[in-house]
Amino acid sequence: MDTIEPVAYDPTAVEAKWQRTWAERGTNQVDIAGAVRPFYSLMMFPYPSAEGLHVGNLFAFTGSDISARYHRLLGYNVFQPLGYDAFGIHSENYALKIGAHPMELTPKNVGNFQRQLERAGLMVDWRYKLDTSQRDYYRWTQWVFLQLHKQGLAYKKAAAVNWCPSCKTVLANEQVEGGACERCGTIVEQRFLEQWFFRIGDYAERLLRNLDTLDWSEVTKSAQRNWIGRSEGAELTFRIAERDEAVSVFTTRPDTIFGATYLVLAPEHPLVDSITTDAYRDGVRAYQEQTVKQDLVSRKSVAQKTGVFTGALAVNPATGNNVPVWIADYVLMEYGTGAIMAVPGHDERDFEFAHTLATTFEQHCKLGIDAVIKRVVAGDGHDADSTLDEAYVANTNSDRLVNSAQFDGMSVGDAKQAVIAWLASNEHAKPVVNYRLHDWCVSRQRYWGPPIPIVYCDACGTVPVPEDQLPVELPFIPDFKPDDSGVSPLARHAEWYNVACPSCGGEARRETDVSDTFLDSAWYFLRYPSARRDDVAFDRETTSRWLPVNSYIGGNEHAVLHLLYSRFVTMALHDGGHVPFEEPFTRFRAHGLIIRDGAKMSKTKGNVINPDEYVTEWGADSFRLYLMFLGPYQDGGDFRSQGISGVRRFLDRLWGSVRDARREGDADPDVLRKLHQVIRKVGEDLAVLAYNTAIAAMMEYMNVLRRAERVAHIDEVQPLVQLVAPFAPHLAEECWAELGHSASIFDSGWPVWDAALAEETTVEIAVQVNGKTRGRVLVAPDATQDEVVAAAMGEPSIAKFVTGEPKRIIFVKGRLLNLIV
RNA sequence: GCGCUCGUGGCGAAAUUGGUAGACGCGCAAGCCUUAGGAGCUUGUAGGGCAACCUGUCCCGGUUCGAGUCCGGGCGAGCGCACCA
Numbered sequence: 092m093d094t095i096e097p098v099a100y101d102p103t104a105v106e107a108k109w110q111r112t113w114a115e116r117g118t119n120q121v122d123i124a125g126a127v128r129p130f131y132s133l134m135m136f137p138y139p140s141a142e143g144l145h146v147g148n149l150f151a152f153t154g155s156d157i158s159a160r161y162h163r164l165l166g167y168n169v170f171q172p173l174g175y176d177a178f179g180i181h182s183e184n185y186a187l188k189i190g191a192h193p194m195e196l197t198p199k200n201v202g203n204f205q206r207q208l209e210r211a212g213l214m215v216d217w218r219y220k221l222d223t224s225q226r227d228y229y230r231w232t233q234w235v236f237l238q239l240h241k242q243g244l245a246y247k248k249a250a251a252v253n254w255c256p257s258c259k260t261v262l263a264n265e266q267v268e269g270g271a272c273e274r275c276g277t278i279v280e281q282r283f284l285e286q287w288f289f290r291i292g293d294y295a296e297r298l299l300r301n302l303d304t305l306d307w308s309e310v311t312k313s314a315q316r317n318w319i320g321r322s323e324g325a326e327l328t329f330r331i332a333e334r335d336e337a338v339s340v341f342t343t344r345p346d347t348i349f350g351a352t353y354l355v356l357a358p359e360h361p362l363v364d365s366i367t368t369d370a371y372r373d374g375v376r377a378y379q380e381q382t383v384k385q386d387l388v389s390r391k392s393v394a395q396k397t398g399v400f401t402g403a404l405a406v407n408p409a410t411g412n413n414v415p416v417w418i419a420d421y422v423l424m425e426y427g428t429g430a431i432m433a434v435p436g437h438d439e440r441d442f443e444f445a446h447t448l449a450t451t452f453e454q455h456c457k458l459g460i461d462a463v464i465k466r467v468v469a470g471d472g473h474d475a476d477s478t479l480d481e482a483y484v485a486n487t488n489s490d491r492l493v494n495s496a497q498f499d500g501m502s503v504g505d506a507k508q509a510v511i512a513w514l515a516s517n518e519h520a521k522p523v524v525n526y527r528l529h530d531w532c533v534s535r536q537r538y539w540g541p542p543i544p545i546v547y548c549d550a551c552g553t554v555p556v557p558e559d560q561l562p563v564e565l566p567f568i569p570d571f572k573p574d575d576s577g578v579s580p581l582a583r584h585a586e587w588y589n590v591a592c593p594s595c596g597g598e599a600r601r602e603t604d605v606s607d608t609f610l611d612s613a614w615y616f617l618r619y620p621s622a623r624r625d626d627v628a629f630d631r632e633t634t635s636r637w638l639p640v641n642s643y644i645g646g647n648e649h650a651v652l653h654l655l656y657s658r659f660v661t662m663a664l665h666d667g668g669h670v671p672f673e674e675p676f677t678r679f680r681a682h683g684l685i686i687r688d689g690a691k692m693s694k695t696k697g698n699v700i701n702p703d704e705y706v707t708e709w710g711a712d713s714f715r716l717y718l719m720f721l722g723p724y725q726d727g728g729d730f731r732s733q734g735i736s737g738v739r740r741f742l743d744r745l746w747g748s749v750r751d752a753r754r755e756g757d758a759d760p761d762v763l764r765k766l767h768q769v770i771r772k773v774g775e776d777l778a779v780l781a782y783n784t785a786i787a788a789m790m791e792y793m794n795v796l797r798r799a800e801r802v803a804h805i806d807e808v809q810p811l812v813q814l815v816a817p818f819a820p821h822l823a824e825e826c827w828a829e830l831g832h833s834a835s836i837f838d839s840g841w842p843v844w845d846a847a848l849a850e851e852t853t854v855e856i857a858v859q860v861n862g863k864t865r866g867r868v869l870v871a872p873d874a875t876q877d878e879v880v881a882a883a884m885g886e887p888s889i890a891k892f893v894t895g896e897p898k899r900i901i902f903v904k905g906r907l908l909n910l911i912v
Numbered sequence: 913g914c915g916c917u918c919g920u921g922g923c924g925a926a927a928u929u930g931g932u933a934g935a936c937g938c939g940c941a942a943g944c945c946u947u948a949g950g951a952g953c954u955u956g957u958a959g960g961g962c963a964a965c966c967u968g969u970c971c972c973g974g975u976u977c978g979a980g981u982c983c984g985g986g987c988g989a990g991c992g993c994a995c996c997a
Contacts, residue, residue: 322996430997784925866932
């Protein structure tokens with residue numbers, strides 16, 4: 092008997108052969124200028140670490156590659172480029188660690204990555220490879236900086252910034268995790284330095300609003316919404332008693348104004364000096380110094396609240412009462428107005444502060460705790476006079492105001508508006524929206540990045556480097572190690588930074604900071620299609636043809652860094668008239684993480700898998716298939732090397748059935764039916780990145796072929812080879828050639844499923860009695876209720892549960908029959 | 913604390929969106945083939961019961977002829993944000 096035997100094929104030979112053939116034939120090359128149906132498939136480019144490619148990279152790339160190959164088979168001209176995010180602190184730190192120079196080390200790492208990636212069988216057009224550390228790339232990164240500068244979106248200011256004492260550089264807020272450097276884990280300090288910033292804050296509202304229009308993973312969108320942190324509220328003005336000064340506070344709860352019993356300013360608030368009374372001046376000064384020195388972690392940690400009284404009193408515009416003005420470290424200068432009205436009755440932090448400093452309130456402000464903590468909202472089952480053991484944070488429409496004069500009885504929601512309107516008549520209030528998103532600090536006091544293209548001239552001031560003088564080349568300097576001075580190592584090289592002013596020709600000095608790595612990656616997708624052009628950053632026509640990106644796949648760890656910066660830069664370039672769209676990525680999907688033994692793979696945990704050994708032992712195709720079969724692509728999965736044998740067995744069986752397939756007689760209609768169902772299923776799954784179930788469906792079909800216990804007909808296997816092609820491209824090509832085709836399978840088109848052929852001749856109907864499944868009957872797909880009932884009652888195992896006439900019958904055609912007795 | 917995503921066999925997971933729970937694969941068990949096999953093939957594999965059957969998708973309620981799926985409440989996990997007023 093001729094059954095389908097698996098035939099172990101030799102992946103090493105097959106994969107080498109096809110990679111060679113693809114290169115010779117230019118199979119993966121796309122006609123950028125002439126594409127009729129362009130489809131831009133983008134994957135997040137890797138940072139070329141010295142350890143080389145790891146499984147997580149390959150998991151991400153494979154998922155994108157499958158989607159790209161599928162679209163190619165559907166007839167699109169697919170452009171799938173890949174490159175290297177080679178600049179940046181991670182590369183530089185590693186070079187420092189092993190005593191190498193990044194300018195020498197990086198090309199080596201890139202070379203190693205390239206070798207590994209080429210083995211993976213990705214459909215990448217390598218002619219468009221880019222490397223952010225090469226001058227023909229960073230030249231245009233500097234150009235992007237200049238465009239933003241031209242538009243007034245880049246500015247320099249002295250600011251409290253996050254300083255990593257280990258990396259010896261400033262970090263963006265997004266690069267600080269829990270008060271520590273995301274790169275090395277060192278506790279971040281606060282420093283005051285002159286820094287370049289981008290006005291991403293000005294774009295907060297657009298960045299937030301546009302999210303609703305994007306087809307992105309929900310996790311990513313919600314992370315961005317969170318990070319942008321919009322909150323609606325009001326700025327309320329409190330006059331300082333007996334002085335011609337006023338303090339603005341930001342609050343989201345203007346309805347609680349009657350409960351505002353003191354004010355708190357950030358210690359560095361500009362008004363502190365002038366309102367502080369002489370008696371309290373020393374205490375205030377001491378407290379300010381202490382806070383400013385403090386690093387940002389303890390400043391923002393949940394330690395016990397501290398603060399001092401300034402001696403000043405402000406007038407609550409609602410009650411007319413005098414309220415004491417304090418400074419405290421729990422109020423942050425960078426948010427809102429840097430000042431708050433404290434409502435201890437209805438805000439946990441204010442409550443805690445009032446309690447912690449109750450004695451001081453008594454001593455200096457002559458205020459007892461009961462006078463400080465006032466209830467102005469009721470509804471938690473307590474009335475207007477009940478005491479508060481903790482802050483009552485009302486937030487519903489059912490809660491009502493109390494102790495609030497004419498607003499008593501009004502709902503919290505209504506009162507928010509009403510109070511603003513009332514105070515606004517005396518210019519004490521205006522509605523305001525605040526965002527947590529702060530401007531993006533792009534300066535880095537490091538070496539391994541693009542020098543910021545700015546020159547300082549005594550006569551002309553800050554002068555942008557003219558575009559025709561780009562790039563400002565990063566010089567090779569042996570002493571690239573950062574120091575504690577707060578300036579870049581480039582600042583030690585007068586021969587480099589001393590330069591003639593581009594404007595007046597006089598003596599001038601280059602900016603010695605380099606830009607953040609995230610600027611490199613915030614526009615790389617614009618560069619790819621134009622990567623072979625050396626006269627423009629990105630060609631106008633090419634860009635409008637290929638962008639926005641049709642499919643972007645990457646890790647969600649970049650949800651608020653890279654993805655937000657990319658959106659901002661694109662929006663800014665749009666406003667500058669450089670690109671015709673605001674949003675760079677039409678569709679983004681976050682892939683899951685590959686974990687091992689319940690932990691994310693990382694070098695420090697020692698659970699990193701090197702894909703090389705698996706590719707060598709099992710073949711790239713098996714490894715790709717295995718990674719995609721672990722679980723839902725967007726969930727990731729736990730890497731256990733055992734499972735790979737199953738997918739390899741599947742490929743062996745496929746190869747065996749293709750090799751033995753004949754064209755004799757007719758294909759089996761039962762097999763063809765299943766085949767067309769699978770074609771449909773795989774297509775649907777590929778469209779939504781459901782790779783695991785697509786593979787399962789193909790395996791199921793393979794089992795059908797095997798159970799037929801005969802050599803397969805060519806028509807039964809040939810479409811399966813096409814379905815497998817996106818997943819296992821090398822073997823699919825080999826099978827395709829074995830089936831007698833000379834052109835690439837990727838130009839063969841995607842099989843079309845035929846609804847008539849896919850239709851079942853009989854269906855199994857579940858028969859329930861009183862909702863419990865009691866059996867199943869085989870009937871024609873269009874069988875009527877009466878026919879199915881008759882069939883069901885013919886089954887003794889079902890009929891025995893039915894006594895008398897059913898009271899009710901629920902019938903779902905082709906699916907289910909439920910008899911209620 | 914806030915936001916998001918989840919909770920199904922020994923394990924990774926399916927389930928046409930309210931309609932046969934556990935597809936597919938791993939692992940395991942028995943058998944075949946073999947000098948041998950971490951090879952291949954066949955069969956079985958949610959739990960309980962000799963059986964007819966009973967129980968079963970984190971827990972408690974609800975809606976429904978019917979709930980893994982929908983609603984309310986609770987418990988738990990992962991990720992993100994967090995003294996942001």
